[in-house]
Amino acid sequence: MNVLVAAPLPKAFTYQWHSEHMPRFGMRVIVPWGRQHRIGLVQGVAPDQQLAENIKPVHSVLDQGECLSAQWQALIEFAAKYYHHPLGMIALEALPKALRVLNARGEEPVMVAKSREHAMKLLAERTDPDTSVKANKTKIDKLEKPELNAEQLDAVAQLANAKGFNPFLLYGVTGSGKTEVYLHTVEERLKRGEQVLVLLPEINLTPAAQALYKERLAPHRVVVMHSNLAELTRTKAWFEAATGAADVIIATRLGVLTPLPRLGMIVVDEEHDPSYKQQDGMRYHARDLALMLAKQREVPIVLGSATPALESWLKADLGAYKRLCLKNRAVLGASLPKVELINTANFPAKEGLSEPAMQALVQNFEAGKQSIVFLNRRGYAPQMVCNACGWVANCDHCTAHMVWHKNERMLRCHHCGAGQRVPTHCPTCGNQDLTGFGRGTQRIEETLAGLLPTANILRIDADSTRNKGQMEALLQQAHSGEADVLVGTQMIAKGHDFANVALVLALNVDASLYSHAYRAPERLFAQLMQVAGRAGRRAGDARMVVQTRYPQHPLFDALKAHNYESFASHEMQARKDARMPPFSHQATIRADHKKLANCLQFLSTARELGEPLVDADSPVFMCDPVPLTVVRVGGIERAQMLIESESRPALHRFLTQWLAQLHELPGSVRWFLEVDPVDL
Numbered sequence: 001m002n003v004l005v006a007a008p009l010p011k012a013f014t015y016q017w018h019s020e021h022m023p024r025f026g027m028r029v030i031v032p033w034g035r036q037h038r039i040g041l042v043q044g045v046a047p048d049q050q051l052a053e054n055i056k057p058v059h060s061v062l063d064q065g066e067c068l069s070a071q072w073q074a075l076i077e078f079a080a081k082y083y084h085h086p087l088g089m090i091a092l093e094a095l096p097k098a099l100r101v102l103n104a105r106g107e108e109p110v111m112v113a114k115s116r117e118h119a120m121k122l123l124a125e126r127t128d129p130d131t132s133v134k135a136n137k138t139k140i141d142k143l144e145k146p147e148l149n150a151e152q153l154d155a156v157a158q159l160a161n162a163k164g165f166n167p168f169l170l171y172g173v174t175g176s177g178k179t180e181v182y183l184h185t186v187e188e189r190l191k192r193g194e195q196v197l198v199l200l201p202e203i204n205l206t207p208a209a210q211a212l213y214k215e216r217l218a219p220h221r222v223v224v225m226h227s228n229l230a231e232l233t234r235t236k237a238w239f240e241a242a243t244g245a246a247d248v249i250i251a252t253r254l255g256v257l258t259p260l261p262r263l264g265m266i267v268v269d270e271e272h273d274p275s276y277k278q279q280d281g282m283r284y285h286a287r288d289l290a291l292m293l294a295k296q297r298e299v300p301i302v303l304g305s306a307t308p309a310l311e312s313w314l315k316a317d318l319g320a321y322k323r324l325c326l327k328n329r330a331v332l333g334a335s336l337p338k339v340e341l342i343n344t345a346n347f348p349a350k351e352g353l354s355e356p357a358m359q360a361l362v363q364n365f366e367a368g369k370q371s372i373v374f375l376n377r378r379g380y381a382p383q384m385v386c387n388a389c390g391w392v393a394n395c396d397h398c399t400a401h402m403v404w405h406k407n408e409r410m411l412r413c414h415h416c417g418a419g420q421r422v423p424t425h426c427p428t429c430g431n432q433d434l435t436g437f438g439r440g441t442q443r444i445e446e447t448l449a450g451l452l453p454t455a456n457i458l459r460i461d462a463d464s465t466r467n468k469g470q471m472e473a474l475l476q477q478a479h480s481g482e483a484d485v486l487v488g489t490q491m492i493a494k495g496h497d498f499a500n501v502a503l504v505l506a507l508n509v510d511a512s513l514y515s516h517a518y519r520a521p522e523r524l525f526a527q528l529m530q531v532a533g534r535a536g537r538r539a540g541d542a543r544m545v546v547q548t549r550y551p552q553h554p555l556f557d558a559l560k561a562h563n564y565e566s567f568a569s570h571e572m573q574a575r576k577d578a579r580m581p582p583f584s585h586q587a588t589i590r591a592d593h594k595k596l597a598n599c600l601q602f603l604s605t606a607r608e609l610g611e612p613l614v615d616a617d618s619p620v621f622m623c624d625p626v627p628l629t630v631v632r633v634g635g636i637e638r639a640q641m642l643i644e645s646e647s648r649p650a651l652h653r654f655l656t657q658w659l660a661q662l663h664e665l666p667g668s669v670r671w672f673l674e675v676d677p678v679d680l
């Protein structure tokens with residue numbers, strides 16, 4: 001019997017089968033693995049099964065694999081092929097931990113039984129029309145159901161009635177009421193007994209969505225899935241989704257790999273968001289896999305955004321996706337904020353804030369309105385330096401500076417997570433005058449407290465939301481209006497429907513303006529449009545203030561005009577001229593080793609192996625191996641090589657042949673492949 005096990009090899013492992021059960025795909029089994037046991041999934045009968053003596057028998061059968069259908073198998077097989085990642089790793093990592101990892105005693109955790117029982121009970125209740133859903137803890141503003149406007153009605157009509165594989169791009173400005181469109185569409189689809197998957201890019205958007213969908217779609221069963229849930233909760237939600245007991249599944253990217261027996265439609269909100277890309281293990285893009293899922297299951301899918309990814313925009317231009325537009329803000333009297341640029345050459349920043357920016361903050365506070373200060377950098381200061389000798393605190397394990405976290409009195413490496421106490425004096429010269437260089441959210445928070453001593457200032461970033469419940473509590477204060485100023489990273493910049501924000505201040509945008517990463521302008525533009533979009537959602541006269549040294553940059557013209565389309569056409573042309581995605585297809589191979597030279601050597605060998613596979617039929621180009629910008633992380637040095645082709649099939653043909661050879665290479669260099677990389 002072939003059994004899939006979470007191991008980094010592109011093959012199944014063969015075991016003998018003694019069970020009285022008929023083997024079938026997806027059955028979970030315990031198999032001997034070295035001196036221990038592991039959970040595996042039956043893949044099928046090994047083609048050349050001989051009863052060789054060294055083939056070990058399957059230890060025991062955990063379940064019949066009822067939840068893991070042939071449809072799910074097709075999806076993970078596609079993912080394995082497309083991302084050139086071991087099928088066993090994908091299949092097992094798609095399951096909640098409780099279903100794939102044995103406990104310390106080598107047994108299946110009890111929560112599996114509990115979760116299954118819970119789902120079965122719900123499934124049985126599904127036939128009972130009086131099933132009512134408990135109200136959610138998270139309160140939401142008001143739950144009145146607005147009358148849809150003409151554009152929304154048109155979008156809902158098309159989405160609710162769409163049949164078969166049918167991709168839509170819902171292009172609607174921030175605050176145009178895309179969420180209402182989803183809700184009405186989902187309601188219609190649920191009436192037909194379908195299950196709907198709603199993907200959101202970030203965990204912090206799930207509480208509000210859950211509350212809203214539950215309230216509006218009761219008594220339908222709404223579950224949430226993301227990586228921050230308690231194991232029991234997550235396993236229960238998985239069973240509810242996989243048995244079909246749940247009607248709506250609100251999930252972050254991992255939701256796309258869940259079995260959904262009654263799937264009828266997929267919603268991908270904020271489809272442009274880079275958080276949909278998984279950055280370790282199987283480096284998949286959840287939006288792209290969602291499209292594949294929709295295709296395989298022959299169901300419609302809607303990708304929603306105010307700033308679509310250029311990939312999606314091009315598809316809509318080509319007619320592969322149907323574009324639905326919401327051109328205006330939904331709430332009567334609401335309007336997009338007026339964008340003002342402050343040239344820091346004329347108005348130098350003191351403690352990060354220029355004079356006009358400070359005035360704007362004070363004015364807005366005195367007018368009783370909320371402000372957002374957006375700064376994509378957490379901590380107090382990105383560097384700690386000695387003013388006497390120029391020493392800078394660096395990470396011992398990474399080619400990176402330590403970030404000063406003043407509140408926690410720690411220096412932290414944002415690459416490897418290493419932490420140490422803030423030193424009392426300079427380790428090289430003994431000087432006690434150590435200061436922070438640059439500014440993070442904590443430091444801006446401190447400056448704002450000085451500027452607005454009576455204001456309630458809230459910081460929302462990865463540090464302030466680390467503990468359970470903190471994020472919900474902070475967002476609650478933001479929504480209720482208790483908070484006067486929100487300081488935060490991209491966590492507050494997107495998706496949230498804040499009612500009372502009248503001013504957005506964007507700081508520290510210049511680094512991305514002239515970054516060498518080719519996606520940097522697209523990302524910056526999307527981020528600024530999104531954060532601008534948090535202001536003026538219920539009333540007009542909102543402002544967005546951007547501090548920059550480069551106010552003449554063309555990106556700002558499009559921002560001032562709130563004109564995604566002009567930005568997109570400009571950027572699209574630039575990509576086309578440079579033969580960059582979406583006009584070419586890419587993969588990278590990354591090599592990790594203690595010594596950079598070994599990484600580069602490995603990549604050179606890999607390139608030599610690849611050369612003979614490239615020909616006229618296989619127009620593939622391998623670039624030079626290069627060290628990563630941050631070369632060393634956690635004591636490991638990294639290098640990578642980019643592979644490009646204008647033909648996706650040619651690229652994948654090449655990768656398949658090439659990887660077969662790479663897996664045979666001996667040596668201690670760890671390597672992996674990434675298809676459609678986004679961080680270049």
Ligand SMILES: Nc1ncnc2c1ncn2[C@@H]1O[C@H](COP(=O)(O)OP(=O)(O)OP(=O)(O)O)[C@@H](O)[C@H]1O
Nearest residue numbers: 146147148149174175176177178179180330495497
């Ligand atoms: N037809 C309507 N009439 C009045 N208000 C509406 C209507 N549709 C939506 N709204 C309200 O408009 C606000 C903004 O809507 P929503 O949050 O759905 O925008 P969005 O398009 O998702 O924005 P973003 O892209 O910024 O996330 C919500 O408070 C919503 O209740």
Ligand SMILES: [Zn+2]
Nearest residue numbers: 395398413416
């Ligand atoms: Zn480090």
